[in-house]
Amino acid sequence: MAKDKKMVESITARDVDFAQWYTDVVKKAELTGYTSVKGCMVFKPAGYAIWENIQSELDRRFKESGVQNVYLPMLIPESLLDMEKDHVEGFAPEVAWVTQGGLNELTERMCIRPTSETLFCDLYAKDIQSYRDLPKVYNQWCSVLRWEKTTRPFLRSREFLWQEGHTAHATAEEAEERTLTMLNVYADFVEEFLAIPVVRGRKTDKEKFAGAEATYTIEALMHDGQALQSGTSHNFGDGFAKAFGIQYTDKDNTLKYVHQTSWGMTTRLIGAIIMVHGDDDGLVLPPKVAPTQCVVIPIRQKAEGVLEKAEEVTAALKAAGIRVKLDDTDRSPGWKFADQEMRGFPMRIELGPKDIENGECVLVRRDTREKITVAISEAAEKAAELLETIQKEMLERARTFRDEHTWEASDYETFKKTIEEKPGFVKAAWCEDRACEDQIKEDTRATSRCIPIGPAGEAKEGAVCVCCGKPAKKLVYWGRAY
Amino acid sequence: MAKDKKMVESITARDVDFAQWYTDVVKKAELTGYTSVKGCMVFKPAGYAIWENIQSELDRRFKESGVQNVYLPMLIPESLLDMEKDHVEGFAPEVAWVTQGGLNELTERMCIRPTSETLFCDLYAKDIQSYRDLPKVYNQWCSVLRWEKTTRPFLRSREFLWQEGHTAHATAEEAEERTLTMLNVYADFVEEFLAIPVVRGRKTDKEKFAGAEATYTIEALMHDGQALQSGTSHNFGDGFAKAFGIQYTDKDNTLKYVHQTSWGMTTRLIGAIIMVHGDDDGLVLPPKVAPTQCVVIPIRQKAEGVLEKAEEVTAALKAAGIRVKLDDTDRSPGWKFADQEMRGFPMRIELGPKDIENGECVLVRRDTREKITVAISEAAEKAAELLETIQKEMLERARTFRDEHTWEASDYETFKKTIEEKPGFVKAAWCEDRACEDQIKEDTRATSRCIPIGPAGEAKEGAVCVCCGKPAKKLVYWGRAY
Numbered sequence: 001m002a003k004d005k006k007m008v009e010s011i012t013a014r015d016v017d018f019a020q021w022y023t024d025v026v027k028k029a030e031l032t033g034y035t036s037v038k039g040c041m042v043f044k045p046a047g048y049a050i051w052e053n054i055q056s057e058l059d060r061r062f063k064e065s066g067v068q069n070v071y072l073p074m075l076i077p078e079s080l081l082d083m084e085k086d087h088v089e090g091f092a093p094e095v096a097w098v099t100q101g102g103l104n105e106l107t108e109r110m111c112i113r114p115t116s117e118t119l120f121c122d123l124y125a126k127d128i129q130s131y132r133d134l135p136k137v138y139n140q141w142c143s144v145l146r147w148e149k150t151t152r153p154f155l156r157s158r159e160f161l162w163q164e165g166h167t168a169h170a171t172a173e174e175a176e177e178r179t180l181t182m183l184n185v186y187a188d189f190v191e192e193f194l195a196i197p198v199v200r201g202r203k204t205d206k207e208k209f210a211g212a213e214a215t216y217t218i219e220a221l222m223h224d225g226q227a228l229q230s231g232t233s234h235n236f237g238d239g240f241a242k243a244f245g246i247q248y249t250d251k252d253n254t255l256k257y258v259h260q261t262s263w264g265m266t267t268r269l270i271g272a273i274i275m276v277h278g279d280d281d282g283l284v285l286p287p288k289v290a291p292t293q294c295v296v297i298p299i300r301q302k303a304e305g306v307l308e309k310a311e312e313v314t315a316a317l318k319a320a321g322i323r324v325k326l327d328d329t330d331r332s333p334g335w336k337f338a339d340q341e342m343r344g345f346p347m348r349i350e351l352g353p354k355d356i357e358n359g360e361c362v363l364v365r366r367d368t369r370e371k372i373t374v375a376i377s378e379a380a381e382k383a384a385e386l387l388e389t390i391q392k393e394m395l396e397r398a399r400t401f402r403d404e405h406t407w408e409a410s411d412y413e414t415f416k417k418t419i420e421e422k423p424g425f426v427k428a429a430w431c432e433d434r435a436c437e438d439q440i441k442e443d444t445r446a447t448s449r450c451i452p453i454g455p456a457g458e459a460k461e462g463a464v465c466v467c468c469g470k471p472a473k474k475l476v477y478w479g480r481a482y
Numbered sequence: 483m484a485k486d487k488k489m490v491e492s493i494t495a496r497d498v499d500f501a502q503w504y505t506d507v508v509k510k511a512e513l514t515g516y517t518s519v520k521g522c523m524v525f526k527p528a529g530y531a532i533w534e535n536i537q538s539e540l541d542r543r544f545k546e547s548g549v550q551n552v553y554l555p556m557l558i559p560e561s562l563l564d565m566e567k568d569h570v571e572g573f574a575p576e577v578a579w580v581t582q583g584g585l586n587e588l589t590e591r592m593c594i595r596p597t598s599e600t601l602f603c604d605l606y607a608k609d610i611q612s613y614r615d616l617p618k619v620y621n622q623w624c625s626v627l628r629w630e631k632t633t634r635p636f637l638r639s640r641e642f643l644w645q646e647g648h649t650a651h652a653t654a655e656e657a658e659e660r661t662l663t664m665l666n667v668y669a670d671f672v673e674e675f676l677a678i679p680v681v682r683g684r685k686t687d688k689e690k691f692a693g694a695e696a697t698y699t700i701e702a703l704m705h706d707g708q709a710l711q712s713g714t715s716h717n718f719g720d721g722f723a724k725a726f727g728i729q730y731t732d733k734d735n736t737l738k739y740v741h742q743t744s745w746g747m748t749t750r751l752i753g754a755i756i757m758v759h760g761d762d763d764g765l766v767l768p769p770k771v772a773p774t775q776c777v778v779i780p781i782r783q784k785a786e787g788v789l790e791k792a793e794e795v796t797a798a799l800k801a802a803g804i805r806v807k808l809d810d811t812d813r814s815p816g817w818k819f820a821d822q823e824m825r826g827f828p829m830r831i832e833l834g835p836k837d838i839e840n841g842e843c844v845l846v847r848r849d850t851r852e853k854i855t856v857a858i859s860e861a862a863e864k865a866a867e868l869l870e871t872i873q874k875e876m877l878e879r880a881r882t883f884r885d886e887h888t889w890e891a892s893d894y895e896t897f898k899k900t901i902e903e904k905p906g907f908v909k910a911a912w913c914e915d916r917a918c919e920d921q922i923k924e925d926t927r928a929t930s931r932c933i934p935i936g937p938a939g940e941a942k943e944g945a946v947c948v949c950c951g952k953p954a955k956k957l958v959y960w961g962r963a964y
Contacts, residue, residue, distance in 0.1 A: 036562055036604050037592070040555035045620070048551050069530050073522035073641055074556075074594070074625060075578075080518055096557075097582040098594065102629035103575055110519070112556075112580070112594070122518050138527070143556060143624070147584035159555055 011342075013280050018224040023153075025274055029283045029343050032153045039151045039158035043267070046343065047154075049291035050270050051161060055141060057193050057288075058163065058265065061185050062139055067165060070138045072119045075110040080118045084243040087117060090210020094146045096158075112145040117211065117236075117262060120166035121244035128258060131170055131250050137178070139165040154271035155228075155482050162266035168246065168258040172237065175259035176214075179235040180453075182263040183216045186231035194269065195286040195395040196220050196276050197402050198230060199425070199477055201450025201457060206437050209262075213237035219449045219477060221402045222275035225423020227449045227479040230272055233263035271482070276398050277367075283344025284367055286394050287387040293323045294383055295340045299333050299352030309356050313349060313379050320380040322387065341366060346390050349379060367394055406477075415466045415478075419444040425479045429472030431465035439467055440478065449477040493824075495762050500706040505635075507756055511765045511825050514635045521633045521640035525749070528825065529636075531773035532752050533643060537623060539675050539770075540645065540747065543667050544621055549647060552620045554601045557592040562600045566725040569599060572692025576628045578640075594627040599693065599718075599744060602648035603726035610740060613652055613732050619660070621647040636753035637710075637964050644748035650728065650740040654719065657741035658696075661717040662935075664745040665698045668713035676751065677768040677877040678702050678758050679884050680712060681907070681959055683932025683939060688919050691744075695719035701931045701959060703884045704757035707905020709931045709961040712754055715745035753964070758880050759849075765826025766849055768876050769869040775805045776865055777822045781815050781834030791838050795831060795861050802862040804869065823848060828872050831861060849876055888959075897948045897960075901926040907961045911954030913947035921949055922960065931959040 011028060012020040026032055031047030043051065059069070075098060082088050095111035113119065124136060145159045154160075165182060169175045183200060190196050198218035208215035212234040220230045241247070241257040250256050277284040287293050294317060298310040310326055317324040325345075327336045333350070340348045350362040361379055363372045367390055374382040405424030409415035418426050426446070430436060441447055451457040451474045459472035466472075493510060494502040508514055513529030525533065541551070557580060564570050577593035595601065606618060627641045636642075647664060651657045665682060672678050680700035690697035694716040702712045723729070723739040732738050759766040769775050776799060780792040792808055799806040807827075809818045815832070822830045832844040843861055845854045849872055856864040887906030891897035900908050908928070912918060923929055933939040933956045941954035948954075 033605055033609065035555055035601065036559060037555040037557050037601070040557065042555070042605055043553035045550035045552055048553050051553075052551065068527035069534065070527055071525035071530050071533075071625075071643060073517055073519040073524070074627070075519050075522065075641070077518060094584050096580045096584075098578045099581045100579040100591075102577070102631075109582075119517065119519070123515055123524055127515065143553075145556070149584075159557070161553065 011280065011282060014223060014278070021278075021280075022271075022274060025278055025282055025342075026153045031270070031283075039148060041151075041153050041157050041159075043161075046291070047270065050273070050285070050289060051267055053289050053291060054193075054269060055163075058189055059141075061189055062163075062165070065181060065185060067137050067139045069140060071140050071142065072116055072123065074113050074142070076113055076116075076118055077108050077110050079108060080122055081111060083118060083121070084211050084240055087211035087240075091115065091146075094148070096145055096147055113142075114144055114146045115262075115264070116140065116142075116144075116164055117166065117240060118244075120262075121240050121246060121260075124168050124258070124260075125244050125246045128168060128246055128248050131248055134168060134170045134248060134258065135174065135178070136168040137165070138167065139163055152271075154267055154274070157267075160267050162264050164264045165262060167261045168241075169260070170248070170250070170256070170258065172259045175237070175261050176235055179214070179216060179233045179261045179263070182261070183218065183231075183233040186233065186263070186265060187218045190218060190220065190230055190269070190272075191395060193286070193288045194273055195288075195391060195398060196230070196272055197395065197399040199450060199452060201452045201477065203232075203450060204434075204437060204448045204476070206434055207448060209234045211236060211239060213239065216453070217450050219425075219479075220272050220276065221405060221425060221479075222272070222482070223278070223401075224275070225405055225480075227425065227477075227481040228268070228272050228275070229449070229481065230269060231263070231265040234261060236260040236262065277394060278344070281338070282342035284394075285344040285346055287346040287391045290344070290346050291323065292325050292343070292345045293347070293387055294325075295336070295345050295348045296324060296326045297333055297336045297340070297348050297350055298326075298328065299350055299355075301328060303353045305356060306351065306353055309376070310351050313351060313361060313376060316380040317349075317383055320384050322380065322383055347383065347386060349383065351376075365390060367397075409466055410463070412466055415440075416444055419446045419478070419480070425449065425477045427475060427477055428466035429459040429463040430474050430476045431468055431470045432473045433465070433468065433470075436465055436467035444480075446478045446480050449479050449481065451476050493762065493764060496705060496760070503760075503762075504753075504756060507760055507765055507824075508635045513752070513765075521630060523633075523635050523639050523641075525643075528773065529752065532755070532767070532771060533749055535771045535773060536675075536751060537645070540671055541623075543671055544645075544647070547663060547667060549619050549621045551622060553622050553624065554598055554605065556595055556624070558595055558598075558600055559590050559592050561590060562604055563593060565600060565603070566693050566722055569693035569722075573597065573628075576630070578627055578629055595624075596626055596628045597744075597746070598622065598624075598626075598646055599648065599722060600726075602744075603722050603728060603742075606650050606740065606742075607726045607728045610650060610728055610730050613730055616650060616652045616730060616740065617656065617660075618650040619647070620649065621645055634753075636749055636756070639749075642749050644746050646746045647744060649743045650723075651742070652730070652732070652738070652740065654741045657719070657743050658717055661696070661698060661715045661743045661745070664743070665700065665713075665715040668715065668745070668747060669700045672700060672702065672712055672751070672754075673877060675768070675770045676755055677770075677873060677880060678712070678754055679877065679881040681932060681934060683934045683959065685714075685932060686916075686919060686930045686958070688916055689930060691716045693718060693721060695721065698935070699932050701907075701961075702754050702758065703887060703907060703961075704754070704964070705760070705883070706757070707887055707962075709907065709959075709963040710750070710754050710757070711931070711963065712751060713745070713747045716743060718742040718744065759876060760826070763820075764824035766876075767826040767828055769828045769873045772826070772828050773805065774807050774825075774827045775829070775869055776807075777818070777827050777830045778806060778808045779815055779818045779822070779830055779832055780808075780810065781832055781837075783810060785835045787838060788833070788835055791858070792833050795833060795843060795858060798862040799831075799865055802866055804862070804865055829865065829868060831865065833858075847872060849879075891948055892945070894948055897922075898926055901928045901960070901962070907931065907959045909957060909959055910948035911941040911945040912956050912958045913950055913952045914955045915947070915950065915952075918947055918949035926962075928960045928962050931961050931963065933958055
């Protein structure tokens with residue numbers, strides 16, 4: 001048992017050192033590996049399988065909303081990156097440059113895509129001539145590269161995996177509608193599939209994407225009270241269209257610029273899952289995204305009939321569509337329990353000679369540790385129900401946590417004190433002046449996370465800016481962030 | 483109707499200029515697009531959807547055989563690429579080099595992966611210590627880059643999409659077994675899913691992969707009689723393990739090198755589908771890989787009840803699990819027929835007022851043009867049956883074509899004449915001397931495609947080398963190739 005305990009003990013407690021806890025979980029759950037390529041990470045099977053589940057579900061939702069997948073080159077010639085002014089200013093300092101191809105120096109250097117707006121614009125400029133060619137609602141799954149200085153698994157890495165949608169529309173209204181449609185696809189996905197509640201809002205001008213007219217975001221709250229931007233959707237207006245000359249002949253025979261959007265989600269979502277749901281025993285995966293949903297662990301597996309019965313239960317769960325594994329290795333049950341908990345599989349089934357005698361087995365929830373004894377004949381049915389319950393309650397718990405860590409402040413002293421002492425979001429009114437936003441960041445290291453969509457984002461009648469005291473216009477979520 | 487015809491007429495006939503026919507099909511079926519990135523291609527929705535279907539089915543088969551997916555960095559530091567001598571010699575001349583990251587020159591340049599053997603070895607050297615850590619059966623889906631000078635859509639492109647499996651095993655036997663298992667997964671997939679018959683064989687030493695002990699291949703025959711290498715599986719022995727120091731402690735407590743394999747398939751398979759099945763009217767997709775399997779085309783769609791009935795049929799097919807689309811655009815039926823044929827959708831359903839009066843509709847096969855009248859109430863059932871028939875018969879036809887274009891030669895004059903005059907494979911005995919292989923290539927531009935696996939690859943008693951006349955050892959498939 002000393003060895004069993006050791007496995008668990010070697011994780012730092014969340015409340016002692018959250019950053020170290022995170023690193024420990026990522027390592028012990030074998031989500032990522034180290035590599036000789038500085039700043040980059042290896043997605044190991046357990047980590048990549050989570051991404052595969054995210055990808056498959058998100059892709060299904062995309063296609064339902066009319067998205068088509070494509071694949072564009074990973075290299076961008078410098079002249080193409082340079083075409084939109086804000087965009088190149090935003091990205092040029094953090095790209096990797098290819099200067100040699102084969103045995104020759106290139107006449108024009110190319111960067112590895114940090115994002116593909118310019119490539120999509122290049123394609124659309126060629127492919128869009130008429131209103132009949134619109135809309136284009138394309139997406140690609142790929143990896144991108146940004147030359148980050150400090151990196152952390154999933155949260156900040158030079159290379160990461162993502163999807164990037166890029167669309168072109170006939171009108172500004174249609175572009176805005178697509179921008180918000182995708183924001184809602186993201187928000188629903190994160191809440192329903194990852195059991196993470198989010199705030200849907202608009203970024204301030206300071207925080208918006210390089211080249212965008214408006215950036216929308218979903219913001220989630222991690223266990224340590226820091227925010228994580230979990231998906232963004234941008235409305236470009238016709239800025240890129242003008243820079244790249246993307247025009248179409250409308251029904252009235254006049255030449256018009258298209259209106260564009262882009263939207264992306266990344267492997268950073270895996271970091272969010274870890275930091276919202278994990279606990280001091282390791283990872284806790286919501287059932288829907290868990291590559292393994294249940295582990296069957298035989299107790300005294302060498303006793304007659306135990307392994308056989310465990311195999312039977314495993315087969316029954318599998319037949320019910322549950323992603324289940326039987327752990328019949330030669331480790332002790334205690335080791336297997338700790339291992340299952342560390343890896344975050346949502347439930348396990350314990351099954352020993354005595355249980356079998358009684359025709360029973362024990363379902364154990366990863367999230368609450370609750371043990372539920374059920375008839376073996378009903379194990380699959382009860383396990384399926386339990387997985388649904390776990391999914392639902394994980395979202396509820398995360399929402400309660402988020403709500404209990406969302407504060408309000410109407411004067412600057414309270415604001416600063418809250419940011420400093422109470423981890424979480426702080427809701428406070430703002431005059432819309434960039435100077436106040438800068439001041440707040442300098443004083444507190446908090447940034448504007450978003451302005452909620454709709455009436456919730458408007459400052460109340462008579463409210464004043466939390467920083468300067470002048471009349472406020474917007475209600476903003478502020479917080480320290482990853 | 484002049485316009486309808488024009489669409490078809492603008493494709494060059496296969497037998498007039500096969501290369502131009504290929505280019506025309508790729509363009510008119512909208513599989514790829516051009517880009518400002520030289521040597522690279524855009525996978526448009528119709529092309530990428532084929533790759534998604536390939537990927538999803540192949541991945542399912544991989545996982546059934548115990549494969550786990552991972553993701554490794556896209557960059558390889560030069561010192562890592564340099565570690566295995568044959569490998570670096572094979573790849574260094576054709577990689578793209580990153581020399582600048584962010585605003586700084588790199589102290590060590592890095593190449594964009596042309597393949598990831600070295601990265602997997604780097605990972606395995608860190609992660610493998612004990613026999614308990616074996617086997618590792620990892621795969622990744624990604625894009626790779628090779629600085630090709632002349633490029634053609636799908637067949638040869640600087641950047642292409644692929645999967646690369648990399649495994650590590652305790653014994654040489656287990657590595658050889660995995661190499662052949664994956665070759666068979668590939669062959670079965672290509673035959674069953676893409677309806678393309680293949681020859682399974684081993685590459686000669688001249689043609690094997692840089693760093694491999696043995697390379698196995700599946701070779702397919704295109705309509706113009708040229709061969710296409712369609713998937714390869716390599717046994718590395720312990721060569722990479724020794725170069726990278728990948729050792730494990732065995733059960734007997736001694737330190738041993740692992741034995742490794744790698745295997746890959748690429749988007750070039752899409753080229754194979756086009757060149758095996760396509761005809762003078764465009765693409766012909768086997769039903770299993772076709773993103774759209776059936777198009778419902780209403781005739782006189784403005785007539786009362788026609789569109790309604792067409793929607794009904796479409797819904798019935800969809801409910802039966804068929805990937806179906808209704809073409810209710812304002813084009814003429816003739817235009818829609820030509821469009822469906824060009825895009826290679828395996829069948830269409832024609833449905834007009836008269837058919838509806840009779841309670842019937844017409845199923846039209848893309849591959850044979852056969853028209854089959856069926857009751858509307860049975861349309862879904864009959865369509866499902868027809869798709870199965872088409873899949874089966876496309877493979878049979880391709881196999882007959884392949885067999886009718888596989889020749890034999892026992893003397894050099896016949897061999898050279900056959901290669902020159904009869905498109906296809908030539909089976910001929912060989913002494914196993916590299917000099918003869920070089921001579922044959924110089925004289926005929928044909929290369930050794932493979933030595934069939936098992937007894938079929940052994941030269942018959944008393945056979946002589948087709949080139950030098952000395953006693954032959956192997957029976958080789960020769961041919962000109964893409």
